[in-house]
Amino acid sequence: MSENLPATTAPEPGADTPQVRRTGTVRRVLRNPLGALSALILALLVLAVLLAPLLAPQAPGASTLSEAFAQPSAAHPLGMDSAGRDILSRILYGGRGTLGGAVLALAIALVLGVPSGLYAGYYGGRFDAAAGWIVNLVMALPAMVVLLASRAILGPRVWVLMVVLGVLVAPSFFRLVRGIVADIRGELYVDAAKVSGLGDTRIVARHVLIVVRGPVIIQVSLVAGIAIALQAGLEFLGIGSTSSATWGAMLNEGFQNIQRAPRLMLWPGLALGLTNAALVLLAGAIRDALDDRAGAARKRSRPRKVRGRPAGIEPATRTASLADATGRSPLLSVRDVVVAYAQADGTDKHVVHGVDLDVHPGEIVGLVGESGSGKSQTAFAVLGTLPEGGRIARGSITVDGREIVGLPEREHRTLRGRTLAYVPQEPMSNLDPAFTVGSQLAEPLRHHLGLSRAEAAARALELLRMVEIPNPEQVLRRYPHEISGGMAQRVLIAGAMSCEPDILIADEPTTALDVRVQAEVLDLLRRLRTERGLGVLLVTHNLGVVADLCDRVAVMNAGRIVETGDAADVLDAPQDPYTRTLLSAVLDDAPARPAWQPHPSTARTATA
Amino acid sequence: MLNFIARRIAAGAVLLLVISAFTYLLLSVPDIDVGRQLLGQGADQHAVDAKNTALGLDRPVIEQYADWLAHAVRGDLGVSWFTSEDVGTAVSGRLPVTLSLVLGVTVVTTVLSFLLGVWAGVRRGAVDRAVQIIGVAGYALPGFLVTLILVLVFAVQLGWFPAIGYTPFTESPGGWLSTVTLPVLSLSVASVAGVSQQVRGAVIDVLRQDYVRTLRTRGLTTRRIVLKHVLRNASAPALTVLGMQFVGLLGGAVLVEQIFGLPGIGSMTVAYTTRGDIPVIMALVMLTVVGVVLINLAVDILIGWLNPKARVA
Numbered sequence: 001m002s003e004n005l006p007a008t009t010a011p012e013p014g015a016d017t018p019q020v021r022r023t024g025t026v027r028r029v030l031r032n033p034l035g036a037l038s039a040l041i042l043a044l045l046v047l048a049v050l051l052a053p054l055l056a057p058q059a060p061g062a063s064t065l066s067e068a069f070a071q072p073s074a075a076h077p078l079g080m081d082s083a084g085r086d087i088l089s090r091i092l093y094g095g096r097g098t099l100g101g102a103v104l105a106l107a108i109a110l111v112l113g114v115p116s117g118l119y120a121g122y123y124g125g126r127f128d129a130a131a132g133w134i135v136n137l138v139m140a141l142p143a144m145v146v147l148l149a150s151r152a153i154l155g156p157r158v159w160v161l162m163v164v165l166g167v168l169v170a171p172s173f174f175r176l177v178r179g180i181v182a183d184i185r186g187e188l189y190v191d192a193a194k195v196s197g198l199g200d201t202r203i204v205a206r207h208v209l210i211v212v213r214g215p216v217i218i219q220v221s222l223v224a225g226i227a228i229a230l231q232a233g234l235e236f237l238g239i240g241s242t243s244s245a246t247w248g249a250m251l252n253e254g255f256q257n258i259q260r261a262p263r264l265m266l267w268p269g270l271a272l273g274l275t276n277a278a279l280v281l282l283a284g285a286i287r288d289a290l291d292d293r294a295g296a297a298r299k300r301s302r303p304r305k306v307r308g309r310p311a312g313i314e315p316a317t318r319t320a321s322l323a324d325a326t327g328r329s330p331l332l333s334v335r336d337v338v339v340a341y342a343q344a345d346g347t348d349k350h351v352v353h354g355v356d357l358d359v360h361p362g363e364i365v366g367l368v369g370e371s372g373s374g375k376s377q378t379a380f381a382v383l384g385t386l387p388e389g390g391r392i393a394r395g396s397i398t399v400d401g402r403e404i405v406g407l408p409e410r411e412h413r414t415l416r417g418r419t420l421a422y423v424p425q426e427p428m429s430n431l432d433p434a435f436t437v438g439s440q441l442a443e444p445l446r447h448h449l450g451l452s453r454a455e456a457a458a459r460a461l462e463l464l465r466m467v468e469i470p471n472p473e474q475v476l477r478r479y480p481h482e483i484s485g486g487m488a489q490r491v492l493i494a495g496a497m498s499c500e501p502d503i504l505i506a507d508e509p510t511t512a513l514d515v516r517v518q519a520e521v522l523d524l525l526r527r528l529r530t531e532r533g534l535g536v537l538l539v540t541h542n543l544g545v546v547a548d549l550c551d552r553v554a555v556m557n558a559g560r561i562v563e564t565g566d567a568a569d570v571l572d573a574p575q576d577p578y579t580r581t582l583l584s585a586v587l588d589d590a591p592a593r594p595a596w597q598p599h600p601s602t603a604r605t606a607t608a
Numbered sequence: 609m610l611n612f613i614a615r616r617i618a619a620g621a622v623l624l625l626v627i628s629a630f631t632y633l634l635l636s637v638p639d640i641d642v643g644r645q646l647l648g649q650g651a652d653q654h655a656v657d658a659k660n661t662a663l664g665l666d667r668p669v670i671e672q673y674a675d676w677l678a679h680a681v682r683g684d685l686g687v688s689w690f691t692s693e694d695v696g697t698a699v700s701g702r703l704p705v706t707l708s709l710v711l712g713v714t715v716v717t718t719v720l721s722f723l724l725g726v727w728a729g730v731r732r733g734a735v736d737r738a739v740q741i742i743g744v745a746g747y748a749l750p751g752f753l754v755t756l757i758l759v760l761v762f763a764v765q766l767g768w769f770p771a772i773g774y775t776p777f778t779e780s781p782g783g784w785l786s787t788v789t790l791p792v793l794s795l796s797v798a799s800v801a802g803v804s805q806q807v808r809g810a811v812i813d814v815l816r817q818d819y820v821r822t823l824r825t826r827g828l829t830t831r832r833i834v835l836k837h838v839l840r841n842a843s844a845p846a847l848t849v850l851g852m853q854f855v856g857l858l859g860g861a862v863l864v865e866q867i868f869g870l871p872g873i874g875s876m877t878v879a880y881t882t883r884g885d886i887p888v889i890m891a892l893v894m895l896t897v898v899g900v901v902l903i904n905l906a907v908d909i910l911i912g913w914l915n916p917k918a919r920v921a
Contacts, residue, residue: 137623139852144859145896148881149889153634229750233863236752237878255756255867258771262760269753277748284744385824417827429818433917434840444826479916495826 025214028289035285038278045275049095056089060245069261078267081250082257090245091267097246098228099275101162105227106220108166113173114216118204120174121181128178135171143168143230151239158231158246161239165230169223176219180212214290221283225276232272247272329401330358331535332382332420332503337395337405339377339386339559348393352377353559355395359503359535364525366546366567367539368582369556375539378556379505382537383422384412400502417444421501425508427488431480437464437491438476441498448499463494467524486517493524504528507539522549543583547571555579609912613905620901624894628680629673631893635886636669642689642884663689676890685894686887688880695891698876703895705774705872708784709861710854712792717799717850722839724800725807725846729815730834739804746801752863755794759867762790772869791864798860799853806849810842817841844911851907858896 029035048055057076063085070080078087120128143165150164184207198206235248236255247268254265339352352374359365367375380386382397384404397404399419404412416422424430432440441463442456451459457476464472467490480488489509496504506525510518526549528534538550546553546567554564555576563576574580643659644651660666664675679686685695728739746754763771769790775783814820815838823833858874865874873892880888 137627139855142855142858142896142900144862145877145892148862148877149631149635149893152881152884152889153637225748229752230859232750233752237863237866239878239882251753251756255759258760258764262764265756265760269756272753273749276750277745280744280748380821383825385821413824413827413829415827416825420825422822422825424818424822426818430822432819432823432837432841434837434915444828447828447832481917492822495822499827 025286025289029282029285032285032288034281035289038282038285041274041278042282045095045271045278046099048092049099052089052092052096056086056092058086058089060090060093061085062089069257079263081264082253082261085245087250087264087267090250091247091271094245094247094250094268095271097158097244098231098248098272101158101231102224102227104159104162105166105169105231106224108163109170109173109223110216110220112167112170114177114212117174117177118181118208118212121178122185122200122204122208124182124185131174131178135174138168138171141168144233147230147234148239151234156239158235161234162227162231165227169226172223173216173219176215177212180215181208184208184211214286218283218286218290221279221286225279228272228275228279330360331400332357332359332537333396333398334358334378334382335396335398337378337381337397338393339374339381339390340393341389342391350393351390351559352381355556355559355561356564357537357554357561359537361502361535362529362533363552364529364536364538364550366550366553367537367556368541368543368546368553370541370582373556374559375541375556376507377559379422379507379537379539383416383420383505384409385416385422417448417501418499419502421496421499421504423489423493423496423504423506423509426512427485427492428480428512430492431488433480435479436476437478437480437483441476441491441495444495445498459498460494463498464491466497467491467494468520469494486513486520489513489517489521490524493521493528497528500532501534503535503537505537505539508541509538510545511540511542518545525549543571555582609909613909616901616905616908620898620905623901624897625677627897628677628890628894632673632676632886632890633669635884635889636672646689676887680890680894685891688885688888690880690883690885695887698888699873699891699895702872702876704776705870706861706865706874708777708788709791709795709864709870709872710857712788713795713799713857714850714854716792716796717803717853720796720800721803721807721846721850724804726811726834726839726842728804728808729811729842730830730838732812736808739808743801743805743808746797749797751794751798751860752867754797755791755864755867758790758794774868774870774872787868787870791868791870794864794867795857795860799850799857802853803846803849807842807846810845811838814838814841840914844915847907847910847914851903854903855900858899 030039063083064080065084067076067080068082068084070076070084072079076086076088078091081087081090116131120131146168147161147164151161154160154164232246232248232251235246236252238249238252250268251265251272254262254268257264334355334357336354336356337352338350338354340348340350343349355374355378357365357367357378367378369375377386377390380390381392382399382404384407386392392405395405399415404415431437438457438460441460442451442453445451445456445459446453460476461472464475469475469487469490475483475487475491483491489512493509504525509525510521513521522545525536525538529536538545540546550567552565553567553570554561555570555574555578556562557578563570563574563579565575570579571583574583641656641660642663642665643656646659647656657666664672667675676686683696685699687694688698691698724739724742728736759771762768769786774787777784811834820833820837823837824830861872862874862877864870865872866878869875873895876888877892880892
């Protein structure tokens with residue numbers, strides 16, 4: 001398989017890893033106390049084992065029967081075993097077999113798993129299919145049983161068994177590498193590299209290996225632990241060669257004498273436990289370090305969006321709350337609300353800075369702004385469903401005159417569903433894939449209204465009819481993945497309406513839908529408003545939707561309301577420079593959006 | 609569904625056939641004079657030849673395998689070369705011991721992993737860190753080392769459980785419980801460590817899903833959302849890992865049965881494989897593969913039931 005992948009691109013087991021790791025990652029691993037400790041323990045163990053001839057008080061096999069079970073002494077710091085052999089010497093020499101065996105198994109696994117994984121992931125096709133089949137077969141075999149059988153076939157040499165073990169764990173490398181390579185294969189920069197004329201070998205060496213190496217290093221640590229444990233297990237069973245000292249065989253000897261001197265199990269057990277724990281913790285530290293680097297890169301790019309404001313805009317030109325023309329009191333009233341997220345360093349990051357909003361019965365209010373402006377955060381604050389770490393730091397939200405900021409979760413919950421309802425942006429991800437449409441519609445009905453199973457089913461059918469779903473009886477029995485996006489959005493609207501709420505908060509309800517379905521869903525919202533006197537807070541970035549549907553509009557930028565007023569007025573004669581920027585942006589990419597006309601009355605006829 | 613099960617069983621049968629042929633051929637590679645081994649170095653060459661002929665070992669390997677296969681499909685797994693026991697009887701006599709372990713571990717692992725994983729995933733904070741530390745510790749320590757520590761503490765020092773031996777359930781349920789408790793606990797440590805981490809991760813993933821927020825906006829209680837929606841959606845990845853743990857469990861059983869002196873399939877594997885007793889090794893390998901195939905099938909059916917998207921036609 002290697003004619004396309006010369007040896008230079010295949011990682012040299014054992015040798016490649018320290019060189020390709022970026023120094024930043026190494027430093028980060030060592031700065032983590034657990035990572036540094038594990039690395040130190042492993043380094044000391046390897047060193048001690050390598051220097052066994054210098055450090056050991058005597059040869060591992062030398063025995064003085066008169067000193068059997070002797071307690072620790074100056075000459076024999078760890079005491080003597082059942083045959084009067086020095087325990088320290090046996091631990092030091094035994095580690096050679098244990099660690100050496102693990103290195104051999106790893107080398108075999110890397111040589112088999114990594115290049116084949118690269119090839120299968122990069123080229124796919126028949127090789128990929130065949131390798132996948134073999135890998136599944138090998139992974140279905142219990143390693144211990146295979147090793148025992150191999151011992152029967154190939155004889156009791158530990159080295160041979162370690163080669164077999166290497167073959168048995170190779171699939172874990174194959175799967176890991178193949179998965180990663182197949183993922184990045186589709187990514188643009190590999191294609192770009194291809195277009196620019198780089199050969200496959202160069203691409204693999206330059207782009208693919210860099211991505212693969214981190215996970216492979218982690219896997220090496222974990223597999224080394226598994227190999228050591230399995231090997232020691234074999235030796236414990238008395239299956240390895242009996243001539244030389246090994247940790248597993250020493251444990252077995254201690255176990256034989258468990259009543260007389262359980263202390264014999266202590267040192268080999270400790271050596272084994274420490275080695276394995278250090279390997280697993282090191283793997284964890286490397287993973288954290290790699291995650292950290294990715295996390296740092298993400299963090300750098302994120303806040304810009306939230307904090308950045310177009311130059312020259314004064315904050316908060318709020319024209320307080322607009323009293324409804326008829327003087328009715330608002331259903332929903334938001335005053336000076338600040339949403340804050342606790343940061344890791346203990347400070348708060350504010351994403352919404354004192355927002356005012358009103359929604360009256362039978363009124364559709366648009367909350368407009370670009371992504372990251374805090375619209376959805378405002379909506380979640382009202383619903384009491386801010387993501388983890390978020391809270392309302394200041395301000396007041398009243399629903400039907402009742403203050404809900406600071407309300408205990410239990411009482412807030414009674415409002416959700418029956419007074420406040422929510423229609424999300426992305427229909428498919430907002431239905432639980434494991435339950436039928438019918439059962440998801442019926443659940444709140446039974447929970448809130450105490451309906452029986454049959455009553456709830458009948459009501460669910462009514463709800464689907466209300467949102468104009470064809471064949472509602474069939475749709476009730478379907479799972480979310482069996483219906484279209486438009487239909488799913490109708491189901492979600494039906495779900496929101498199921499307990500007859502007074503206020504509907506719709507977060508970009510049409511963004512994920514195609515243009516024709518968008519218009520239908522907007523019509524549905526308009527109809528519900530008219531028929532039921534529903535107050536709607538419509539969160540959107542789409543000014544076309546605002547023009548089409550909204551009575552009033554509030555324009556939001558960087559966590560503040562910059563302009564609010566009658567929808568027609570704001571769109572016709574925007575006061576705030578940011579609103580003007582938004583409006584011109586819409587005109588720029590008009591073809592991607594539903595037709596929008598500056599004058600709301602013409603827009604309405606266009607989409608209706 | 610039935611169609612799917614039938615197809616999977618057929619695929620399992622093909623796998624059995626491939627592995628049996630592969631194993632038989634491999635086992636026959638080393639040129640061991642079985643007759644000589646049985647009768648000893650001093651035996652007469654004629655007697656050795658006669659023994660080999662009686663065992664059918666003078667025939668080509670392919671023929672031997674075909675003969676084995678022809679009998680095996682009729683349920684006759686042959687006779688042990690070394691003990692002359694009927695292999696089927698020997699294996700089925702030891703099966704209940706290993707099944708006790710496997711079932712016990714599966715129950716303990718499922719219950720504890722889901723409790724710990726859901727608790728950690730929903731509560732986060734200190735509970736979460738504690739569960740993660742348990743996970744790392746359970747993963748880091750080799751299983752048989754954990755077993756030795758448990759034996760030392762609970763059998764040798766405290767004397768709560770016998771260190772060795774097995775009492776069949778039919779003889780004394782209490783005795784059975786006291787003899788399987790430590791072995792089951794020993795084997796459960798690693799699987800609970802692995803599976804609880806998986807449940808925790810899956811629960812955290814599901815809690816971040818949009819539909820969980822939407823369910824909250826419908827006014828459902830957190831308890832109801834977690835027990836009904838989160839648990840169901842988080843179960844599929846956890847079950848996959850549970851199935852993989854089962855494969856490792858068969859290996860772990862070898863060590864644990866040896867340590868506790870349990871007369872199960874694991875200790876049988878050690879005793880017979882080291883002697884190269886082909887009829888017994890073949891039966892044990894076949895049993896293992898059947899176990900793995902059945903477990904994978906059960907996991908797939910369960911996942912299909914939990915997750916309609918993965919459901920097969």
